[in-house]
Amino acid sequence: MTKWQPDPALLRRPVYISLADQFTAAIKSGRLAAGGKLPAHRDLAYDLKVSIQTVSKAYDILARRGLVSGEVGRGTYVKPGGPALQSPYIAERLANVIDLSIVTPVCTAMQLDRMKAALHRLGDTIPPAAVLSFRPNTIFARHNEAVVSWLSGLGVEAAPQNVLLTNGASSAFTVALMSAAGPGAILAAEEICYHVIRPLADYLGIRVRAIAADADGMLPEALEEACFREEVRVVTLQPNLANPTAILMPEDRRRAIAEVARKHDITIIETDVFGPLLSDRPQPLAALAPERTIYITGFTKVAVPGLRIGYVAAPDHFAATIANRQLMANWMATPIMAEIATLWLGDGTMDALVGWQRETLRARHRIVAESLGKASCRAHPEGLHVWLPLPPDHDELAFVSQARARGVAVAPSTPFCLSGLPAGAVRLSVGATEAEELRAGLDILASLLRAAPDRSVLSI
Structure with a gap:
């Protein structure tokens, strides 16, 4: 049995959720190692002065989170291979919460009406290739051209052939990371960053290094220090209203990060899903270091959640690789989503x-x-x-x-x-x-x- 025990002084109502959260933090921090056995239900209930039912419900939550597994007659154990992706949000809609x-984004009937109108319009005008073609290169050329002007408005100059459409920014980040870093490579990220980065890197066999940050974002000197210790291959950043810290990285910090990246030949993955909301935005890293920055944006966070379309703008030497990774992982973006996005980009709706x-x-x-x-x-x-x-x-x-x-x-x-x-x-x-x-x-x-x-x- 593990030596780690939950702290009864930290239990709050609902106790089973609070108890599950303590175990989750212990597993993610390594205080409870893979393969470690959790206390028996009855023993833990006695130690914490709670009901056995409370412990059982907490263990059920841990199992649903993918952190533990139970074996009849043997007990409950921490799963090997690290924790599953832990979402910070509630996955289901709950009443009275x-x-x-x-x-x-804020959503009203207006967004729904715009989507209905787009679908009605496409019902009469949709190109046959969007429905009948199985080949991505016969579908997306005009969509790439349509988004180039939008990207330029965000400060990113990209050739149409260097733009790739994906099913949202998460899909875009996956193919970008697969293209920029292979198994065993080192990825640098801010110590508090988007929750998908760590598990995705683990799945791909990429090592993640936490880089210190302040109120302006990642510290360039901390990134450089990491580069002196070992070979950092990629750095991922969200300089515009970072999730979760809401940091808007100033331009001088961006320039300093770009210089470190050049000095140590690091590829930058810049995710900019919130950038279009900013009426006054600093230059993107893709403008400051275009030769080494893979830029990602989309419309899910700034327009309509159901418009699952993302864009990757890549330097010449990455464009073909990213397109191939997209083929392997997803084949292609959903053509109907691309049609709606292109329609809205053209008629002013976006x-x-x-x-x-x-x-x-x-x-x-x-x-x-x-x-x-x-x-x-x-x-x-x-x-x-x-x-x-x-x-x-x-x-x-x-x-x-x-x-x-x-x-x-x-x-x-x-x-x-x-x-x-x-x-x-x-x-x-x-x-x-x-x-x-x-x-x-x-x-x-x-x-x-x-x-x-x-x-x-x-x-x-």
């Missing part, structure tokens, strides 16, 4: 949707300022999320559990932390719910921040 855990989103988010951030008041948080008035550091006396797992018990779901920091240890902060979405629900949820969080941390042991 104000869900601020998932980053999504500009209108992004502009509406930008203005709506400004109003949402006024609600954030009113509700959270003097709370120290990081946000941008045109961004989709807020990074809220917790006061030193508030335990992150306890805060998340307390918020959930009060009917508010927030994203903990742990899935974003390459160390697996909580950063003492939570991510809040400002677009995932109605404005009044957002206000109500933020008011609840503000009351929890003002209250003294509850360290009583609770059970169900």
Whole structure:
């Protein structure tokens, strides 16, 4: 049996979720190693002074998260090979919960009406190749040409033949990473970064190195120090409103990162899914170091969640490789999605949707300022999320559990932390719910921040 035990002082209602969160953090940080045996249900219930049912429900959550497996007659063990992907958000829609855990644009009937209109229009005008062709190169040439002007507006100059369409930015990041780094290569990322990076790299056999960051993003000197220690092959960055920290990297920091990349011959993967929302954005890394930057953007976060289309703009020497990786992994993007995106790029709908989103988010951030008041948080008035550091006396797992018990779901920091240890902060979405629900949820969080941390042991 492992020597690690949950801390009863950190248990909060609902206790089974709080207990599962403690085990999750211990597994991700290595305090509970692969193959380690969890305490027997009855023993742990006795030690923590909770019911056996509470322990059973916590273990069930761990199993659903892909972290443990149970063997009849032998007990429950930590799965080998590292933890499965841990989503910081609630996967399913729950009743009576104000869900601020998932980053999504503000959506109304207007977006649905625009999508319906596009589908009706395509019903009469859709090219036969979009439905009948099995060959990507017969479908996407005109779509590549259509997006070049959009990319130019974001500061990225790309030739149509160097642009690849994918089923969203996540798919784009996968093929970019597969192209830029092989098994055993070293990928540098900020110590708090997008939660998919670590598990995806693990699946591909790529080693990840956490690079220190400050309020302006990754520290160039920390990246260079990592390069002196070992051969860093790729660095991945989200300089525009990084997920989850909401950092907008200033241009001088971007230039310094680009210089380190040139000096050590590092490929840059720049993900820019929030960039189109910014009315005033610094130059992208793809403009500062175009010869080594693979640039990724899309429309899911800035227009309509269901428009699953992403774009990869690559230097000449990467374009063919990325196209081949796309063929192997996905074959091609969904043509209907490409048709809608190209239609909207051409008739002004995309500009209108992004502009509406930008203005709506400004109003949402006024609600954030009113509700959270003097709370120290990081946000941008045109961004989709807020990074809220917790006061030193508030335990992150306890805060998340307390918020959930009060009917508010927030994203903990742990899935974003390459160390697996909580950063003492939570991510809040400002677009995932109605404005009044957002206000109500933020008011609840503000009351929890003002209250003294509850360290009583609770059970169900």
